[in-house]
Amino acid sequence: MGLERCRAIDLPIVHDPRGNLTFIESNRHVPFDIKRVYYLYDVPGGAERGGHAHKNLEQLLIAMSGSFDVILDDGLAKQTFSLNRSYRGLYIERLVWREIVNFSSGAVCMVLASDFYDETDYYRDYDEFIKAVRGTVPVG
Template sequence: MVRSELVTGVSAISINNCKLLDFSRFSDARGALTPIEGGTDAPFDIKRIYYIYDVPNGASRAGHGHRELQQVLIAINGSFDVHVDDGSERKVFHLDRPHLGLYVAPMIWREIHLFSLGAVCVSLASAHYDESDYFRRYEDFQNAVGESS
């Protein structure tokens, strides 16, 4: 179960703000179910959901950062690696179970690599799409992180 402490201190830019979330799961002979509620299971109200799929072998996704957006990334099917970077440290999370999500805090550069065949990445986002929230160039991200220090 996710708790609000994940968003406490989010203003401090650190990959340590990125955490694996283990969502509840219910299984029986009919299959499995994982509920996710904004503000309870995800540490923010969910404003947007999108998914990435049919990624060609060897392709990467993301390659950007956000000023304020928070996300939870989930491997609904298959697997992939999420590389997070706070401008000085990097870390890799392997996602391969639909009941696990990766919380990605604001001011974190993220790249998604090594998609397995049939992988589906779902993103739960804290805000509607806003191009002005994005860092599209790593250099711009690094400059903003440096200004925040």
Template structure:
């Protein structure tokens, strides 16, 4: 079973352009409480390197691309986020890293809750130990 869970994101539009709507509890599997995006990431500088105890997120590159690395403490997978209608769910207790950002990358993240530093696990060894003890 794959760790990578893609969402069914519909692209609407015509010759004038495209529109992609992201909606609470419809194509996003939770009520959105926080939205943020990464942009102007320095070349060769990866981001992420953490898991969340409770938070669920959806990530999509609205422009450019990046390599998402996902890890449940047992299995690691990678996926390129490179089109604006390819969104993935990052469940709680999933270690995630973003690598190889293109210069035009805008990575949009929708979160199921507000920022809470106490929800973060920032040490990989601690993460793996918590997965083992779950």
């Protein structure tokens, strides 16, 4: 677990003069079964999203339109990824804190998730997250 498993994933592109097509298949292009899809849009200038980690959930974030930065933090190190291509996703492992910042005007962030929504899977308090990844709180 941690940042070493988080990575950019290039998705397949079917080139066509009428417009390109990209597709995503569970356990082929993403390392999990896709159980939920949601997207962020109309994010006001200067706003941030994320600000949490998941105990068990894995995700793939894609900039469907526009661009944004994702700051990942595993409790030991931080790394920033810039997303601005609809054929490139960012795989985020469980137990990695994420902040999504610097949304361009009209940006759309699509998220593919490995499980259904479950509020008990979230760490929303950074100090609680740090305690969990350092082994002082049960992960769940």
